[in-house]
Amino acid sequence: MKELFVCNEGDIAEGGRKVVAEDGVEIGVFRVGGAIVAWRNHCPHQGGPVCQGRTMKRVEERLTDSKQSLGIHYVEGSLNVVCPWHGYEFDVRTGRHVGHDAMKLASVAVKNRDGAIYVVVS
């Protein structure tokens, strides 16, 4: 196990990220809702560079009380990352595929040492 320095805490804005590579290990470090989270840059679908894809808000289909559709809309405050290879879409907070809970990005532990962000790599 090794701690790898990524950047200083202020270097990642809310909703932003850094994707880093060291010795063949690639990790995406995101700030969402003030917290720093990190995921392996490896899509569980076909191994695509998921953390390098677009970040977008989640969408939802809104319904009236009588279950009629009001169309598709963004969910404010949400943040997904979309694998650029095939569009698999994951909640940045949980790492879970937004349509299939069982599919999840591999998490990476994050350490904040006096404002310096480290990730723990094996």
Add this chain to the structure above:
Amino acid sequence: MAQDASPKKPPAELPIITARTDSRDLLAKARQQAIQRGLDKYFIVDVDAHIGEGSCWPDVLKYIENPATREAAFSFGDGTGQNAFLNDTPGLQWQSAHGRITHGAGLKEPATDKTVPRPVDLSRKCMDMLGLDAQVFFPNGLLFLGMHPVPEMEIELSLAYNRWIVEEILPHEPRMKAMLYLPFNTPAAAEETVKRFRGAKGVVGFLITSTRHIPVHSNQYMRLYSMLEESGLPLGFHAHHNWHSDYTRQLNRFLSMHALSFTFSNMVHLTNWVINGLPERFPKLKVMWIESGLAWLAFLAQRLDNEYLMRVSEAPLLKKLPSDYIREMYYTLQPLETSNMKLTEATFDVIKADTQLLYASDWPHWDFDVPARLFDLPFLDDNARRNILGLNAAKVFGMEVPAKYRNEG
């Protein structure tokens, strides 16, 4: 726990992928996969790629042989000819999943090697990253051409495309191959296409785009099939979507339409092909079904067998079950469905995948498959992997397998 020796030195940063990202960066992980799995020791043929005519359409138009049509084409696109005469449907513009899959809207990267046409440059990058020995190209915009409201456009535009890829693209790169477009709505023109291009360097077969409403068993096509059988070249049916049929226009999502439409067209054509006894009429004609995935085949094989046994009088040319004919034809892998691996394995059995299935990427489309997708299937032995990744294609297309691969396995 050890800390980095130089804790304040940040590691290398990877860029965010955009529509202009170089293919080599976008596919860097496919190269890693190839190295990890030793895929470079496998002969790999990609039997479906679409780096093509889109951005080069004005170059294609120069090959239109009728001057009246050729000059008219350059009245389109503010005089550039871009997209001239194509009957593209909005569906193709949905391929990026609303901007989520950037390459789905087409590769926008700057050229790396400007001494060759752009499709050659892009194809070489893809082949190098995926570890391909050959890549078979199909058109993009022409996949709708069988539905063109102006019948002669199918003939004139497809001939221009065929000439462009044979004369302007394939000569640059021996790994690039093509199955050429047959203007199928006009049988005489389709026959003329076979006569004109069979034997052309890099041409490995001919293609019927499946999005069309014309029965493949019509008597008017028997001379064409006979000619193809004699040529020894395979005939491919390349699926595409159609959001304008009575059924598909009820579907309000691209997801739904794409899932059904890409299989439905080939279901109809394959059913007509088998039930009308075309495999018995042309037993040496190699027929290939392209870009419908595989899941539909397990359904269709059982469904047709079930009905055939009750109504054999309607299919008297058949000498065995429909599923027996299905397992004698060829199929391309992509887009491979795997959410139920038992069904995937059963489907491989239904189509006798060891000898009948051919790897296909469909690059750069949004639902492409990398070679590792096939390699990692848990139920395949190494012999099957080698066949599906490339050796089956070598047999179908008559490609020579380099000696370096013959000692593997």
